[in-house]
Amino acid sequence: MFRTQIIAASLCLVSFFSLANSGSRLTATGGITGFEGAAGGGITPWAFISGYGSKEEINGTANVQYLHLNDYTLTTFGASLGIYDRIELSAQRQTLDISSGITSSVFSLLTEGAINTAKSTRIDMDIVTAKVKVLGDGVFDQHSWVPQVAVGAQYKKHRDFDTTLLLPDGTGPLPNQGVARILGAKDDSGTDFFVSATKLYLGHINGFNLLTNLTARYTKANTFGLLGFGSASDDSYKLEWEGTLALLTSPSTVIGVEFRTQTNRLGGLAEEDTVTDAFIAYFPNKSFSLTAAYVDLGNLPMQPSSTGFYLTATANF
Amino acid sequence: MITYLKQTIAKTPVFALFTLVFWCMCGCTSTLTSTQPATQAANSLYDEIGGSKTLNTVFGVAINRIYNDPIIGHYFNGVPKSHLRKQLVSQTCELIGGPCVYEGKAMLDTHKDLNIKEREFYILVEYVQGAMRDVGLTYQQENQILQKLAPIKSETIYL
Ligand code: HEM
Secondary structure (H helix, E strand, O other), X not given: OHHHHHHHHHHHHHHHHOOOOOOOOOOOOXXXXXXXXXXXXXXXXXXXXXXXXXXXXXXXXXXXXXXXXXXXXEEEEEEEEEEOOOEEEEEEEEEXXXXXXXXXXXXXXXXXXXXXXXXXXXXXXXXXEEEEEEEOXXXXXXXXXXXXEEEEEEXXXXXXXXXXXXXXXXXXXXXXXXXXXXXXXXXXXXXEEEEEEEEEEEEEXXXXXXXXXXXXXXXXXXXXXXXXXXXXXXXXXXXXXXXXXXXXXXXXXXXXEEEEOOOOOOOHHHOOOOEEEEEXXXXXXXXXXXXXXXXXXXXXXXXXXXXXXXXXXXXXX | OHHHHHHHHHHHHHHHHHHHHHHHXXXXXXXXXXXXXXXXXXXXHHHHHOHHHHHHHHHHHHHHHHHHOOOOHHHHOOXXXXXXXHHHHHHHHHHOOOOOOOOXXXXXXXXXXXXXXXXXXXXHHHHHHHHHHHHOOOHHHHHHHHHHHHHHHHHOEOO
């Protein structure tokens, strides 16, 4: 209920700010908002700073997002500030709803069938990201191969690491153990470090603009941190790769594909696969963008094939 | 193993798209580089858009709007429209494979001391893009022209 209100409020915000000046950079060069709050594609940051602010401007964005993967639903919202086309700061709240089908199966497995019904649960996580452009102009340096490069740090903190999973009668046989903990995660928070290289090739494919992005991420996260950080046996950082290829098919439409590798540190039920998606983003103007994607996350606990639809709305002001 | 196979197959469409786009990218790069040296090839972008006549219309429209802009218009006080238009036409003509030789001032020299801001640069670019659209160039032609003009950015702002 509370979340519906937030989403409604955010959408009001969207229409309100569409009247405001949202910055001078060219349409679509602020990217969309990824599910972790950083500007870029849906599952990976780009080196472009959020919003449309030039070197002389400070601009903001606000977003709401929805990803439905059968028994898992991720709702997120947040905001970012792009400062002088140099620094991007963002804060995002993620809420992962896990159906009682999943929690019941987990209990059933853990107790060898003794307990086979449990209540649904949710995992809330806060994410704060800082990104700094370090070199290049990914849009206008068309005479050189040098991409725009940004470095970033992304801090994530669970709010439900210790939330007891409940049975239908209200008891919790595993007190103070949230889903991530039960599956073997060590920590409730972690910081990722990433480097993104992004370049837009103007008039490149048959005259259309092509965007390429490659991101390297140094991380301890299990399933983006939604299943915690590190494990008892492996608490070291690992290098993971992310990428976007996108084509601007009109001044207001971008289509693309993305991938993101994961460490698979926990294994077992929480086995992680490479994430892929195909998206279409619509930028009617510099105040607003809407993105729809088909996402394939691979395995999630008790759901070996997790595919579904993803929607993001970003407002710029 | 079965799950792995299933997942690989499930991901095939996305990977196929990836491969396709990459392939396109390489393909187009090589065609571009092989046709570029022939500046006056019959199918140059210059000919495709209708030559200097079209460029003249585009920059006529853009310049009128630029001169009237409340933020950047003042830079052009005392700069004759016809002069700037002629120079922009010949510069762009040369850059997109036309039979022109730009004989105006060097970009760094002419924009030096104007202290143009990045925000103002983007405003100008949007006028040029808008003019190309209004005159009827395709989005692809517009992108290819912008590609040639884009590197001049660093020779115009914060000088
Ligand atoms: C890629 C972007 C740009 C291109 C290709 C470009 C091109 C040119 C050309 C060809 C000339 C004529 C030089 C001559 O007289 O021989 C010129 C002059 C001029 N440009 Fe630009 N320009 C660009 C950006 C800008 C911007 C952003 C501004 C200001 C907002 C600006 C302001 C001027 C002014 C005021 C002159 C006249 C200078 C004078 O005659 O003293 N230009 N530009």
